[in-house]
Amino acid sequence: MKRRTLLATPLLLATPALAQDRPIRLIIPFAPGGAADNTARTIARFLPELLGVPVVAENRPGGNGMIGVDAVAKAPPDGSSIVLSALGALVVNPHVMRTPYDPLADLAPVTLAVRNPLVLVANPAMGARTIPELLTLAKARPGELAVGSSGTGSTNHLAIELLNLMAGIRLTHVPYRGEGPAMTDLVGGQIQMVMTTIVAARGHIEGGRAIILGTAASEPTAILPGVPTIAAGGVPGYASDAWLGVLAPARTPAAVVARLNGAITEILRRPDVATQLRNQGSDPAPGSAAEFATYLRAEYEKYGRLVRQVDLKME
Numbered sequence: 001m002k003r004r005t006l007l008a009t010p011l012l013l014a015t016p017a018l019a020q021d022r023p024i025r026l027i028i029p030f031a032p033g034g035a036a037d038n039t040a041r042t043i044a045r046f047l048p049e050l051l052g053v054p055v056v057a058e059n060r061p062g063g064n065g066m067i068g069v070d071a072v073a074k075a076p077p078d079g080s081s082i083v084l085s086a087l088g089a090l091v092v093n094p095h096v097m098r099t100p101y102d103p104l105a106d107l108a109p110v111t112l113a114v115r116n117p118l119v120l121v122a123n124p125a126m127g128a129r130t131i132p133e134l135l136t137l138a139k140a141r142p143g144e145l146a147v148g149s150s151g152t153g154s155t156n157h158l159a160i161e162l163l164n165l166m167a168g169i170r171l172t173h174v175p176y177r178g179e180g181p182a183m184t185d186l187v188g189g190q191i192q193m194v195m196t197t198i199v200a201a202r203g204h205i206e207g208g209r210a211i212i213l214g215t216a217a218s219e220p221t222a223i224l225p226g227v228p229t230i231a232a233g234g235v236p237g238y239a240s241d242a243w244l245g246v247l248a249p250a251r252t253p254a255a256v257v258a259r260l261n262g263a264i265t266e267i268l269r270r271p272d273v274a275t276q277l278r279n280q281g282s283d284p285a286p287g288s289a290a291e292f293a294t295y296l297r298a299e300y301e302k303y304g305r306l307v308r309q310v311d312l313k314m315e
């Protein structure tokens with residue numbers, strides 16, 4: 001406890017008060033449960049000891065994350081409202097639908113929080129057990145292999161489309177209303193593969209009903225020791241990282257953003273917190289606000305190009 005007290009002291013004394021020390025709303029733009037909810041509530045549990053103010057985690061689901069993000073984009077720029085958003089609401093939605101906010105102009109990046117590695121899993125009966133074997137099979141049978149996702153326009157779906165483009169193959173995308181139904185059809189043999197999170201696939205993998213071909217992450221992750229990336233399996237440069245980041249309203253003073261960044265990154269770097277999040281399928285990835293701003297813009301441009309290339313239309 002002494003270490004945490006010493007860490008908290010400069011955060012409380014060296015930077016301005018947050019909105020006259022009013023409670024902070026940490027908006028979760030998704031329903032309870034899942035990676036975003038777990039990560040946000042973990043942060044909210046420890047923030048008060050570092051910032052000296054109450055922190056309330058509030059679920060504001062709807063519009064694939066847009067409702068919660070918009071609430072923060074329109075909130076007073078004083079640090080009293082922040083959002084933990086997934087990439088979909090920030091870098092995909094603006095390219096496929098009309099959003100009430102501009103993610104690059106209306107929000108101030110605070111920090112990247114976690115990455116949630118996607119995995120390409122297969123029914124063992126498909127015959128391919130590695131990415132090189134899949135590429136050989138897919139090139140021999142263009143359009144015949146079906147791969148499920150959690151829905152059209154989802155991160156999972158875009159990871160599939162990116163794989164098709166970069167590997168020069170044609171996997172047939174099958175959208176589902178969530179990862180659970182997709183995994184059910186995979187196990188039942190209705191589709192051959194699913195691009196999904198490790199949390200959704202873990203039980204089926206441990207039961208031998210599904211196998212991991214590779215991870216879509218940009219680099220190997222401690223969550224999946226020994227599992228190769230798709231890039232290393234024969235698609236150089238491939239990366240489709242699912243991630244969550246914290247943002248405040250645009251025009252939030254830089255000192256307030258720095259204070260929030262310092263507290264949240266300190267929490268995410270605690271060994272006990274990191275272990276807890278990894279057990280839930282999330283890999284902590286905190287950094288500076290400037291690093292997140294650069295990454296956010298790069299992801300926005302990357303997914304904009306991909307949406308145009310595949311002519312993605314929302315259903």
